[in-house]
Amino acid sequence: MKNYSPAIDEMAKEPFVDKDRLGCVGASFGGFSVYWLAGHHDKRFKAFIAHDGIFNMEMQYLETEEKWFANWDMGGAYWEKNNTTAQRTFANSPHLFVDKWDTPILCIHGEKDFRILANQAMAAFDAAVMRGVPAELLIYPDENHWVLKPQNGILWQRTFFEWLDKWLKPAKQ
Known part of the structure; x- marks a missing residue:
């Protein structure tokens, strides 16, 4: 960014x-x-x-019809606190x-x-x-x-x- x-x-x-x-x-x-x-x-x-x-992005993660893309694009779920990629993504x-x-x-x-x-x-x-x-x-x-x-x-x-x-x-x- x-x-x-x-x-x-x-x-x-x-x-x-x-x-x-x-x-x-x-x-x-x-x-x-x-x-x-x-x-x-x-x-x-x-x-x-x-x-x-x-x-x-949190709303987007849960509401999109294509979950594979959400996981790929965002690096995982926002509740995965040990997942640094997902945490960095959702923080933005x-x-x-x-x-x-x-x-x-x-x-x-x-x-x-x-x-x-x-x-x-x-x-x-x-x-x-x-x-x-x-x-x-x-x-x-x-x-x-x-x-x-x-x-x-x-x-x-x-x-x-x-x-x-x-x-x-x-x-x-």
Whole structure:
């Protein structure tokens, strides 16, 4: 997880990047990364968008439909106190760092995603709102890990770009 900040700082040096208006966007593992960075970004970002990401790894471990992947990806169960890999993994669950959230976040998820359930996005959204962080939630009852239906895709694009415009575009003079 510590490798994110140097990469972000290096990209911010590029002449085509406005380091004062960076947004952080990710889906799946990228969505998990967005939730994690929301608690660790040290004011680098002005807006976040997470799509189908894991917010609470303990919840994820118990609720996913594919237990083999949960054990493989996380190194074991969170209750295995002598399992250093699992303990290190679960200690980095994004929900443990919500106390540091301070940046607007858009959470997107499909309710037919059975690998990462939509309640992950709902919990992240609720956490942001309860912290007083501007947040928006876009849930698709008829989509899975991907947005495949054309009308839903239009709504996804519109919501995505409106969120970035709202938080990253310079104020009109």
